[in-house]
Amino acid sequence: MTKTADLLTKKCRHQETALDDAQIQVHLAALPDWHVAQGLLERQFSFRNYYETLAFVNAAAYIAHAEDHHPELTVGYNRCMVRFNTHSVNGGRGGLSENDFICAAKVGALFAQAHS
Template identity: 30%
Template sequence: MSELAKQQCEACHKGAPKVTDAERGLLHEQIPDWSIVDTEGEETLRKVFKFKNFAQALVFTNRVGDVAEAQNHHPAVLLEYGKVTVSWWTHAIGGLHRNDFIMAAKTDAVFAVPE
């Protein structure tokens, strides 16, 4: 598990600062398989996870949901046959916060755990 995945999310509120360009670069280096994409004018972290079937994708989705609930930070999840697309961003600030990078790393850790 990465050092970033071991961290905890902090309470975030409207008006909290988004990550700076420098912070974004350093944090993104720790989760290089995630894309930073513009979603309706807001930066988000996005990654597609591949599975053999729907059942495995559903198990993963539920595990990500459990981690999200524990951290009180929730992603957008698209569950399809054989794949799950996970997107992280902080709704309250309309972009990326350190919490999103932490949760992306935690999502990778969930994927790394065998079923």
């Protein structure tokens, strides 16, 4: 069983094979606020104002840069949708890899720390 703490200690590495459905479900259990939609691991984060939203976006971008694994970010006044997938797996067809879950755990921890 994968735990959030396990994901937080890992670093992203090159992935060639996507996770299968069973592996995705195991990883999702460690990230209860995240879900898979149309092949993307996603979560919407809510904030009080635009300043908080942009601060989160910048911090999430720092995490993405450090891990060399970049999400799709959709930013509004008081919300940000974060979506991960790994374009390089499955021969370039894409899918979910452990990297997506590592980054999701780190972005989720960032949000939790700022809102505790």
